[in-house]
Amino acid sequence: MTYGNRNPLDSLDPTAMKEPKMPPTAPPVDQQAAARFAPARLDVVDLTASYRGLPAVADVSLTIEPHRVTALIGPSGCGKSTLLRCLNGMHLMAPHATVTGQVLLGGTDIYDPRVNPIEIRRRVGMVFQRPTPFPTMSIRDNVLAGVHLGRRRGRGTHDDLVEQALMRAGLWKEVRNRLKAPGGGLSGGQQQRLCIARALAVEPEILLMDEPCSALDPISTLVIEDLIKEIRETCTVVIVTHNMQQAARVSDTTVFLNVEYAGVPGRLIEAGPTEQIFNAPQQRATEDYTSGRFG
Numbered sequence: 455m456t457y458g459n460r461n462p463l464d465s466l467d468p469t470a471m472k473e474p475k476m477p478p479t480a481p482p483v484d485q486q487a488a489a490r491f492a493p494a495r496l497d498v499v500d501l502t503a504s505y506r507g508l509p510a511v512a513d514v515s516l517t518i519e520p521h522r523v524t525a526l527i528g529p530s531g532c533g534k535s536t537l538l539r540c541l542n543g544m545h546l547m548a549p550h551a552t553v554t555g556q557v558l559l560g561g562t563d564i565y566d567p568r569v570n571p572i573e574i575r576r577r578v579g580m581v582f583q584r585p586t587p588f589p590t591m592s593i594r595d596n597v598l599a600g601v602h603l604g605r606r607r608g609r610g611t612h613d614d615l616v617e618q619a620l621m622r623a624g625l626w627k628e629v630r631n632r633l634k635a636p637g638g639g640l641s642g643g644q645q646q647r648l649c650i651a652r653a654l655a656v657e658p659e660i661l662l663m664d665e666p667c668s669a670l671d672p673i674s675t676l677v678i679e680d681l682i683k684e685i686r687e688t689c690t691v692v693i694v695t696h697n698m699q700q701a702a703r704v705s706d707t708t709v710f711l712n713v714e715y716a717g718v719p720g721r722l723i724e725a726g727p728t729e730q731i732f733n734a735p736q737q738r739a740t741e742d743y744t745s746g747r748f749g
Contacts, residue, residue: 494560533720589638643674
């Protein structure tokens with residue numbers, strides 16, 4: 455079945471390498487936190503995503519396990535960001551975009567016409583490449599923007615929600631005395647954490663991150679990476695990155711996509727535990743890319 459564009463009003467969302475050394479194995483997930491937040495598994499089945507009839511990524515089948523960080527890597531033009539946007543239906547917001555195949559969230563196809571796309575985007579949140587706070591809106595109202603749009607109220611008061619989301623995003627101590635200040639007045643790294651807090655405020659099961667550190671300085675990047683490792687205790691994370699060292703540092707699973715030449719769709723080449731992908735890949739193309747021979 456092919457799915458085309460839906461009404462945009464139904465899709466509101468406030469929007470030479472060296473082989474890296476592998477870090478120590480990530481600590482086990484906090485079991486108490488996992489019990490409170492139980493994200494569903496995400497299964498991608500024979501997915502092809504196109505723009506104006508031209509496939510950008512084709513024939514992708516993939517399972518994304520709960521409480522894990524999955525990194526999508528590959529050269530420019532291989533369809534990483536397109537695939538990421540397919541995981542919560544945002545691909546269909548692009549003009550003349552279509553999808554074939556399935557994306558199953560807990561066994562339910564998110565592209566089934568009976569499924570509410572806004573509810574899917576609450577369950578599968580997204581953080582974009584560049585920080586996208588509402589610049590004139592207060593820090594507090596930025597955090598609550600998704601809560602208002604989704605007509606969803608969390609436990610406790612809105613003040614509690616704001617504090618909890620900012621604490622989870624590692625920003626509370628820095629902004630707690632200026633919650634009424636405009637979000638646009640924060641630094642770039644703080645703005646990105648504010649966007650993460652906004653996404654976390656609606657308690658998503660899965661958080662999609664499209665190169666969230668590409669516009670940040672090295673110190674802010676490390677802060678975001680530490681945050682990603684903490685977020686995995688309460689929700690699944692899927693991150694697109696061009697930084698091989700970053701993929702090696704933060705992810706449990708790595709997915710390598712490749713494109714043979716311009717004009718053909720990207721395809722999934724190999725997926726597996728991050729240590730295997732970087733140290734003992736099964737495909738020659740994977741080894742060439744992760745070692746910096748191309749890409």
